[in-house]
Amino acid sequence: MIELIRDTCRYRELIWALAMKELKIRYKRSVLGFLWALLNPILFMLVLTVVFSTVMPIKVDHYAIFLLTALLPWTFFSQSLAYAAESIVGNGDLIKKVKVAKLVFPVAAVVSNMINLLLSLIPLVLIVLLMRHPLHLTWLYLPVPLLALTIFTLGATFFFAAVNVYYRDVSHILQIVLQVWFYVTPIIYSLDTFPSRYRIFFKLNPLQYFLNGFRLSVYYGLLPTWQSIGVSFAVALATLYVGFNIFRRKQDEFVFYV
Numbered sequence: 001m002i003e004l005i006r007d008t009c010r011y012r013e014l015i016w017a018l019a020m021k022e023l024k025i026r027y028k029r030s031v032l033g034f035l036w037a038l039l040n041p042i043l044f045m046l047v048l049t050v051v052f053s054t055v056m057p058i059k060v061d062h063y064a065i066f067l068l069t070a071l072l073p074w075t076f077f078s079q080s081l082a083y084a085a086e087s088i089v090g091n092g093d094l095i096k097k098v099k100v101a102k103l104v105f106p107v108a109a110v111v112s113n114m115i116n117l118l119l120s121l122i123p124l125v126l127i128v129l130l131m132r133h134p135l136h137l138t139w140l141y142l143p144v145p146l147l148a149l150t151i152f153t154l155g156a157t158f159f160f161a162a163v164n165v166y167y168r169d170v171s172h173i174l175q176i177v178l179q180v181w182f183y184v185t186p187i188i189y190s191l192d193t194f195p196s197r198y199r200i201f202f203k204l205n206p207l208q209y210f211l212n213g214f215r216l217s218v219y220y221g222l223l224p225t226w227q228s229i230g231v232s233f234a235v236a237l238a239t240l241y242v243g244f245n246i247f248r249r250k251q252d253e254f255v256f257y258v
Helices: 002-010 012-026 033-055 063-085 092-097 104-130 137-141 143-166 169-183 196-202 207-220 226-256
Strands: none
Touching (some): 002 226, 012 104, 063 143, 063 207, 104 143, 137 143, 137 207, 143 169, 207 226
């Protein structure tokens, strides 16, 4: 873990440059450019809101806000994994030519999507104001679940970035896993929809704890219990420890497979 912190600080300028490069490529030749970071979550939210508030009604007040509070952090997580899984393979030519800490590539993928997440909070604030939903003081708590989610995401990205070097099917399988993961995570629905005896299965989903922190603080104006906060950081740190150690042990072999 010390190596992770040391190399992240040492190569922070390179990580930032790679993150900016990723964002520029993502929105290259796009008329709206970085505005898509604001529009994408809004458009997706509109589609899901129409479906789940009219076609298949879910009885939740201000459903658009309820949805966005979990959809935005989910999008950060899923896109970070998708981009990071290809980060080592996609930068194979650079890895063969330049001696650099390999961790900069998955970290840059997370940083670029973090920028997207922070930008997407702007339309969330606007929607909260337009719908006259209370702007709770618990918004100040957001950095806590954001930190836990970022740690968890980093651990997962290290793992998938390393494994994808050896098994290129992983990036394709990951897309399917993320689609399934989306629907088994309380994003478009609340856990209250299900009888209490079934909720234990949802609590086995680690993302439940991170996303719940966002939703509680923004939508409900509440804070999670200390137990929930402790579980979220314990899971996040364990994931980072496992993911980074696998990545670190295999990183010297990457050059032979990319």
